[in-house]
Amino acid sequence: MKYIIGLGKTGVSVVRYFLEHQIPFIAWDDTPVLQEKVQLMGGAIVAPSQAPWHAVEELILSPGIPTTFPTPHVAVQLAKKYHIPYVGDVEYWYKRTQYSGYRYVGVTGTNGKSTTHAIIDYVLNALNLPHFSGGNSGVPVLDAPKLASGAVINLEMSSYQLDILDQMTFDAGVILNITPDHLDRHGNMENYILSKITQITRVKPGGLKVVGVDCPGGKEAYDSLTASGQTDIIPISATQVVEKGIYTVGNQVISTENDGNTVLGLIPDSLPGAHNAQNVMAAMLVCRHLEIDVSEFFRVLPSYPGLAHRQERVLDTPKALFINDSKATNADATLPALKTYLNVYWIVGGIAKDEGVVPLLPYLEYVEKIFLIGESAERFQAELKSVSPLVLKMDTLDNAMNFIAKELDQADHKVTVLLSPACASQDQFQNFEHRGRVFTEIVQQQFGSK
Template sequence: MIPVTCLKGQDIALFGLGGSGLSTARALAEGGAKVTVWDDAPARVEAARAEGLTATDLRQIDWSCVSALVLAPGVSLTHPVPHWSVQLAQEHGVEIIGDIELFCRERRHLASKARMIAITGTNGKSTTTALITHLLKALGLDAQMGGNIGVPILDLAPLSDERVYVVECSSYQIDLAPGLDATVGVHLNLSPDHLDRHGSMENYAAIKERLVASARIAVVGVDDEMSAAIAQRQDLASMPVWRISAQGPVEQGIWLQGSTLMRSEAGDAHAVADLAGIDTLRGAHNGQNAAAAFASLCALGLEPEAIAAALRSFGGLHHRMELVARAGKILFVNDSKATNADAAARALSSYERIYWIAGGKPKAGGIASLDAFFPKIAKAYLIGEAAEAFAATLEGKVATELCGTLDKAVIAAARDAGADASAEVAVLLSPACASFDQFPNFEKRGEAFAEAVKALPVVQEHQETV
């Protein structure tokens, strides 16, 4: 735990007692703040009380004494409407912050030399965060990974000048961190997502940009127009920026040429790492992730040769193009983290013949944008609320089967993949949807896929579960 001592003795209101919210409440209390917590879910309130936290409806407290409202990132700050706790704070002139902001303040307070690598982007940020952490540990550094990737940031090991904190940041978290000041700020890409929470693509992009604009060194993907414009604004502000690309050369930074990472500097381009044969970094999108990780460690002054060697031992990220089993020619791939079409595109681009399991709670735009990949899909097995809409999009282009549930889809896809004469085929769960119609989160969906795969006779026969 990282106790938040910089607010010691102050009255703090906290709303939202999910995983990160409860972690933040503990850290504030441990640091000596007088914290009052609340949540709209009575069970969460009772759980907080059971831990000895002061839980009082924030509509009943004296806001004139409150120094800050700490808001859990899942609670609406602006759109579609501010949460009632936000409105109360605004009415009383109380600042509204989140756990990332508390970490940044405590870091400045206690361990100003501790390095922080913060990562954001619409897609790829979890893989990049995990890869950076792996590389740092492989090179002998004490790397702490948390934030949006699963471990609340204030649950990490106590602040120390010797540690490197690798933090995945969602747009929600950045919006609540006005003092975010990473050593290296990484922005990967932008595509429409969470617009219900930010109102417009322009607002969404502006929030993402804050992470790199306030960093000491920026690493910025330039493969989409809005992100390229962010890099240009870094130039105009005379701020150091490493450009990264999976599509072609950049003037100063790291880029992908085939399976080779290239580095451009001072007019020279030379190879720095070969990704060929690293299954966990398969595909151009993972080339961008690897480029971001490579640039980040170079920005910290680490040796390129050592970084390149450490890439080869990366074990991958759970639920992101995760090979869960191999049965002869059939690869069973868990890409449950692909909760929108753009994320699914990254997996679809990485295999040549695909038996695709897709569907769930649909997001705006559906899967029409994936039409370039339809020729690679031997058949689609559709589940959840989106099944019929996806079937309509695929009609006349891809054979489909309405399976309804994930377990049925796995059985059907394995059956058809086994009859395919191709040298290699992939049974790919890459839903292009949120999980919330049938599963509480994408992790549970991925775990259900893995269990269904392990139960298949063809997998048990080959005993090649990864």
């Protein structure tokens, strides 16, 4: 009998799969409404303290279930006590598909993995190549259709998912960057880097290994891997020339893999900033490894529409460009936007991460005014007290947008209105998607006809 722990989107997909395939299971989640949902589906809810552990052969954990830090979930503690293995849905699915002839791609990184994953998916779609894209975002793997041998399995992998792999290997692995995040789950930065590194150490012999080296964590991962004998890694950088790798100058993607510098293609203007350059380089290398001609990749790339809530261009008027970057839930995720746009009206705030906005203080040269929202407003006001842009405490997104509307009526130059909160959203919104949708709706209603 299987025991499913965690009944969010991933856990419910496991429930559906087990019901469809008549696999005996019990399930648990600490949230009553999720318990009820699974009961209505026909699943049995059993608390860890009441579970028949003698009959449990394997735990299937949702990625949000802690296995080490800050404290292992009680079900994990009991599984260890009774020597019962635990895996995630990705590992469980892999064990059932590993002989199907699929080609497995894993993309990880603190920031940017969703965009890189989406670019790969877009190119595969455009070229009508059989594939499935899912994992950390989008469709859970157990909802994937059955595909023909040779199909590409394009997975976005979080550190949580990597931590509960067992036997899975990849044909291609990408680490975009590693910056401080989720340290409560990993204990410290060293453990977090070790978790991310497994995306590379799990690549099959002859597979593709890509590591971004523009941040200290990524460079540390690259150095550690190469020192351990992983000498076939391709480094990528949007800030410097790299040997035997890929880098960018302006919008040119340049290879130093062979003698000299070879321009492979151009990054379209619709993907601005160093972060997007990194995403494009990684996606290009994956597609090339999948035997897609580089020229075909760059032919398709300009029509890629981008992901919602990730520097999404909501509206462009003579007065202002409105950017929805609601997915930026920490300072590192906000930094690329602050480096990309000019004359910025920056809307920031919510549930603050430990670092707050302090890491962003050196990068405000393009910011004209800062509008503080959410429960972090007073804290951020104190952290920003010495900066030159005008700081205004607005409390809510509605207040900020109403104030900005009046400002734009008097503005003598075009500005960028940037929602890039550097915070979680649940103080005033359901999630970052809800926050981004509200921003988009306000923009369209207040400024769409101007």
